[in-house]
Amino acid sequence: MKKLLFTTTALALFAPMAAQAAEADQAEPSSEIIVTGTRQTGMKAADSAAPIQLIGTQAFQSVGQQDLTQVLAQTLPSLNFQGFGGDTANLTLSAALRGINPNDTLVLINGKRRHTTANLAVLGGSPYSGSATTDLSFVPTNAIGRIEVLQDGAAAQYGSDAIAGVVNIMLKSADHGGSFTATGGSNYENGGKTAATALNLGFKLGEKGFVNVTGEYKFHDYTSHGNYDRRYFYPDGTLKPGQSAVIVNGLKGFAGYPNVNNINGDARYSIYNLSFNAGYDVGSDAQVYAFGTYGNRNAKAFENYRAPNRVSGTTSTGTTVYPLPNGFQPQENIREEDFSLTAGIKGKAAQWNYDLSLTYGKDAVALYTINSANPTLFSMAQSASPTALTGLQRNFYDGQLSNSEWVGNIDISRDFDLGMAKPLTLAFGGEYRQGNYSITSGEYGSYAFGGAQSYPGFAPTDAGSYGRNSYAGYIDVAADPIAGLHVDVAGRYEHYSDFGSAWSGKFNARYDFSPAFAIRGTVSNGFRAPTLAESYYSSVNVGPGSTFGQLPPNSAAAQLLGFSKLKAEKSTNFSFGFVAHPLPKLQITVDAYQIKIRDRIVASGDIYGFNSAYNANNGIVSQAVQNALISRGVSLADATSYSGINIFTNGADTRTRGVEATATYSSDFGDMGKVDWSLGANYNKTEITRISPLPTAVYNAGFGQTDLLSASAKDALTTATPRVKLIGNALWNIGQFSVNLRETMYGSTSQHTVGAGDGLLYLQHIGTTFITDLNVGYKLTPKIRFDAGANNLFDKQAPTTRLQNDGSRPISGNVYNSPISFTPWGINGGYYYARVTVNF
Structure with a gap:
């Protein structure tokens, strides 16, 4: 039955020359006016000189998990989603466009830069390591009118972070009506119950304004894998x-x-989100506007189990005490607040369009280690008492991470009629940004003597507050010199207080030979400023027998080891493609691209100071690393097996080449309804063209510590995300029913891992996989709709981590049959759900 259904699905998807990777809402076709990637007014998506994909409300209806990252991952073939993260990275998952780090995609709300999370993903060997990008979980999906995704380098237009592309989220602006949704679901196995509810309302604001508000609640329970x-x-x-x-x-x-x-699985979280979008006309040619969001997250994730003897003490009379006789499993817990507010005025004066705005955004993450204990503090206290102590401290405040940003913008444009095919558009403007990143130390018991088990708190030596400011100016000229030819040229200068200046430019053109065929292309350069989190984040991870520190690259200790302060990544982008309309209702786009990144910020491999497996120098691999850890106030008492550091550094140059193709077609079968077909495909290959040498102070040929990037870290850049991703979609509407069938093909992925027990290099490979999603909708009345469906309908589970050659243990982690963390469709298998939507 499964094979028959799959075959039928494949025929249905590929027979009609199908559609766009984004499931375009019928109310938002390719003729929709866009505002992303161009300063011209009135530009349509179908006429864009750069690849633009629109995501409308239909896409949200056919995705079970009502989280914006999931919607994008299940809609865009060029975007990959992080299925699982270690430590605090499991509490804030992210997504990457075109196989490049998530930090290289800029996120806008209503065209304004969105702030980023304070929770840095510290994941050695992960494609998402170093991610500190916008947390899309704090944008309510019911507040979104549509999303415009620019898949082209755009640093010259928008500044830092726009190397891979731009995601512009347009909020709803209706002044009446609204909707209510409630969704519930669960995985077929492994747990993961979910619930979500949202309310959106639009109101008139006097006679000339509007306000649109949304409230949202989301809950997701733990999943658990392995045995x-x-x-x-x-x-x-x-x-x-x-x-x-x-x-x-x-x-x-x-x-x-x-x-x-239970360490292998999703975190449990609850999220509350509020958002608003408002505007008020002032006279006939101006509007004051404001929009903002507030989000609150409480999330918990399991760490490794600790046996009872991990915490023990001896009374003053010589009796051994085990205060946790059944052992314990610590958890990492974050309590996060996210806030953003933009206010501005836009309009027209003396034929000049203007837009002045001010944005403030902040993300604050308070971290806790719960259900844990500090073994040394307990042992010290117990040794002074003749009787077994009670009231062992189990929960610890680890400190707080905070990231905030002020952004001021002025954008000015005007059309000039110079006798060309269309008026020339001249746009220019400026931006001022002020950012701050801070680490606040935790309570004494969280970090003292190695700290609480699993995740020690931030020590005073980790704490600090770091700021920078930047200013930028740009100019953009768009013109149609002759009929059918569109040219757009942009240049930008940006200066940062902490690392200097960056120039970027972009030349973009399109020529329509006829209404049925056009070519387009872009040449540009860009940059990405290192995030303050990448530059200054500092922490220590203590496991059973190990101590590893994340060393801030901008610290004195890092410079003593031979690492330089972080500087900006620089990119060169090329793209060329075509847009075709060979038949009525059929659109095909194909765009080839190349992205070269110089001085790419990467996570180093594990750099050891001590390893008990090293049969020389008493296990000391690098005394300089040991000294650096000690200088940061790190205790090495627990490092009986190994100790070392990880660090972010401008350590590599990469070249990414790919092809993005989409097609859309609409069929009318009369009494049998209408079908909107879509097909999107992305091929993407990243190669490493240069790797920086390992500094002399940490180099050890005898131990084999000779490369900055381990085999796993190299694979994270090149093979740990699929080179090929294809999404085919068929939306059938007949009467009150709708059926949305989506088939996603994930190409093969692979990554090398060093066996934790034998030190051998193992390759884990995941073959090409097809994932089927199904959504069935029914309109009970014109305003009430029911949906039921499944993502990963056939419950395709993630492959499990292989055993070492001797079969004694997994090559990584402590749990047998745990899922491979880089599985591109996620680790949780099938998910089924039901939803009710009420419009009013």
């Missing part, structure tokens, strides 16, 4: 011999035995 912990069990679940009675009794008494370790 037995290799430290205590064999792969078949039997206990390993030679363990103490304290450990064995603790395991058997722990909830869920023998599955005592």
